[in-house]
Amino acid sequence: MDNKNIVLSGIRSTGQLHLGNYFGALRNFTRMQHDARCFFFIADYHSLTTHPDPGQLHGNVKNILSEYLAAGIDPEVATIYIQSDVPQVAELSLLLSMHAYVGELERTASFKDKIRKQPDNVNAGLLCYPVLMAADILLHRATHVPVGKDQEQHLELTRQFARRFNNIYGVNYFPESVPYNFGQELVKIPGLDGNGKMGKSEGNGIYLSDSDEAIRKKVMRAVTDAGPQAPDSPMSEPVRNIFTIMKAVSEPSTIDFFTEKYNKCEIRYGDLKKQLAEDIIRTVAPIRERIADIRSNDKYLHEVTAEGAERARRSADATLRDVREIMGIHRF
Ligand code: TRP
Numbered sequence: 001m002d003n004k005n006i007v008l009s010g011i012r013s014t015g016q017l018h019l020g021n022y023f024g025a026l027r028n029f030t031r032m033q034h035d036a037r038c039f040f041f042i043a044d045y046h047s048l049t050t051h052p053d054p055g056q057l058h059g060n061v062k063n064i065l066s067e068y069l070a071a072g073i074d075p076e077v078a079t080i081y082i083q084s085d086v087p088q089v090a091e092l093s094l095l096l097s098m099h100a101y102v103g104e105l106e107r108t109a110s111f112k113d114k115i116r117k118q119p120d121n122v123n124a125g126l127l128c129y130p131v132l133m134a135a136d137i138l139l140h141r142a143t144h145v146p147v148g149k150d151q152e153q154h155l156e157l158t159r160q161f162a163r164r165f166n167n168i169y170g171v172n173y174f175p176e177s178v179p180y181n182f183g184q185e186l187v188k189i190p191g192l193d194g195n196g197k198m199g200k201s202e203g204n205g206i207y208l209s210d211s212d213e214a215i216r217k218k219v220m221r222a223v224t225d226a227g228p229q230a231p232d233s234p235m236s237e238p239v240r241n242i243f244t245i246m247k248a249v250s251e252p253s254t255i256d257f258f259t260e261k262y263n264k265c266e267i268r269y270g271d272l273k274k275q276l277a278e279d280i281i282r283t284v285a286p287i288r289e290r291i292a293d294i295r296s297n298d299k300y301l302h303e304v305t306a307e308g309a310e311r312a313r314r315s316a317d318a319t320l321r322d323v324r325e326i327m328g329i330h331r332f
Contacts, residue, residue: 005036007180008142010043010083010133013060014051017067018205019280020189020198022287023248026071028146028181029078038078039140039312040068045083045090046132049125050118065301067208070290079315081308083136088316093128093135095323099164100131100157109153134158137177140315144180148188155179169326187248190241194223209288212281219277224269232263239269242276250279 009029011021029040042064044057051060061082068080083089105111105127114126125132133154137145138161145155155177162174190197191204198205206218223238235243239262246255254275261267294300324330 005144006039006140006142007032007036007144007146008039008041008137008140008177009146010041010046010136011064011068012043013047013057013064015060015200016063016207016209018189018198018200018207019245019248019284020205021067021200022071022208022283023187023189024148025146026068026073029068030072030074032146033073033078036144039081039142039315040073040078041081041083041086041136041308041312042068043083043133043136046129049123049129050114050121062295062301063209065305066291066295067287069294069304070208070287075304075308079308079311080304081312082305085305085309086139086312086316088313088320089132089135089139091320092139092316092323093132095327096135096138096161096165097128097131099168100128100161102127104157104160105130108157110150130154130157131161134161138162138174139319140312141173141175141319142177143175145177146180152179171326173322173326188244189248190244192218192222192241192245194238194241206280206284208284209291210284211288212285215281215284216277219273219280220270222273224273227267227269228262228265231265235262242272246276246279249283250276254279 009025011017011025017026029038032038042061044061047057047060051057065080065082069075073080108130110129111126115122130153134157137155137158145151145158147155159176159178162176165174166172188197191199191202192206193202193204196202196204206215210218222242224242225236225239228235243255243259246258258267258272258275261272
């Protein structure tokens with residue numbers, strides 16, 4: 001990473017962030033902010049494709065914003081902004097949509113998934129979701145986009161749109177943005193329900209705003225199995241998941257201790273979970289306290305978002321001036 005690189009990532013404002021978001025995204029963001037020019041935004045336009053409740057939108061945006069800041073993203077270093085504060089992205093999305101084919105949008109995995117999940121609300125916003133996401137990225141001509149596996153197809157489309165734009169207009173304007181995760185395997189945090197990853201909508205998560213008691217309760221209820229039947233037997237998925245979370249929050253010696261117990265068939269899952277709960281609390285409690293402080297400080301949130309919007313708009317305006325000119329839109 002050098003400081004010519006431009007990093008951009010966003011999180012949709014739906015619900016609250018969990019441990020998976022922290023280890024998979026936020027913690028990486030805080031590390032990258034010192035190595036490149038970074039934009040981190042809250043994708044509230046995107047959230048409208050699935051959560052169009054006006055009464056909840058602002059609170060949801062406020063949650064993610066507070067969580068970004070509590071996790072350590074420094075608004076003096078990185079640009080933090082709300083997507084809808086920079087409506088230039090909507091114009092870029094419109095312009096890019098002229099070169100996005102309906103067929104390729106219909107074939108996107110996330111779109112097909114939404115058709116299954118919300119057959120009564122297959123709106124055009126869902127279809128154009130990848131175009132808006134490409135606009136988010138290309139608005140600042142970002143070179144590196146820290147995202148998880150589930151977003152890689154969207155990023156592939158972003159590169160496709162960038163290449164196509166450059167080809168059609170005979171320019172070398174948009175970069176081909178690549179996924180980037182701080183040069184290391186992404187830590188994937190599984191859920192506590194025995195299979196799959198921790199997800200905002202799976203109901204299997206530990207939230208950064210959870211109380212100590214809530215964390216203990218959730219962890220103690222985590223799915224396990226009947227216990228190892230022979231020494232050194234392979235772990236079932238639910239048990240492996242518990243160890244995976246442990247690797248993110250516990251000391252290596254703790255993990256060694258319980259791995260050995262498991263291998264000797266001496267493990268007591270109750271003890272394992274108690275230890276895991278305390279180690280999660282050690283990570284989450286200070287973040288939770290910062291979230292609460294920040295969330296109640298409207299003046300600070302106003303300052304951060306006003307400054308972020310201003311910086312993001314400046315970058316967006318420069319891009320749109322170029323794109324309009326490239327496409328032949330000239331002022332009289
Ligand atoms: N689609 C992303 C998600 O659901 C959120 C997002 C919107 C995003 N625009 C982006 C991520 C631009 C990275 C870059 O997680």
